[in-house]
Amino acid sequence: MLRIEAEPGAIAIAPERTALLIIDMQRDFLEPGGFGASLGNDVSRLAAAVPPCRAVLAAARRAGLPVLHTREGHRPDLADAPPAKVARGAPGMRIGDPGPMGRILIRGEPGHAIIPELAPLPAEPVIDKPGKGAFFGTDLDLLLRNRGIDTLLVAGVTTEVCVHTTVREANDRGYRCVVLADCCASYFPEFHAAALAMVKAQGGERGGIFGWVSASAPLLAALD
Ligand code: C5J
16 A cells, blocks of 8 residues: 555555546647637646646556556537537537647547647546546446556546546545646636645544645655
8 A cells, every 4th residue: 555645644555456537638628729829818827737737647657557548528519518508608618619730629620639748648537528527428437447546646627627527526426536736737726725625624633624735746756
């Protein structure tokens, strides 16, 4: 077992039952001209999460932990995109509209790709999800259960939307979640802080209401 310093208390993880889950580190969210920018966000705010995420990804690979990546996006014909979701944003800059990185938030377009710094290896599953949560409409739960995973190290963007939704879904399915604070980011720093506070609230030595929050450094120290 590895002991990871975390809040509200340290957590012991079994490497053979632990996976790294990297949420939506896509060009559509991190680069200008994508979905995040189309909603009026300053995408540069997400950049700080990339180097720690890269370090954790490399350490997880060295330690032999399963790594899974997710991508938010939709079919080219938008058949899996709820009309209420498509209707958000300014006309001409909505899901499916053409942008500098191809059609916004559409699978297979350049903007839908995971950023090169965190590119998945061929053996690492990439979960294409139509919603905010990584379990909704995907086979993620099946992949994790088939590998005997009970603990998730969660990184990615944005903290209060897709990371949080996924952590909530994971909790209800019985997984322990450790959210890696500096490997997550939001367009709204105050939402990032509040989302992390919510995960570790109402807890003691056995974790918060949705799990644990750690920085990447204690995890790296434990893995290396
Ligand atoms: C959003 C996400 N914010 N990956 N998606 O729409 O957090």
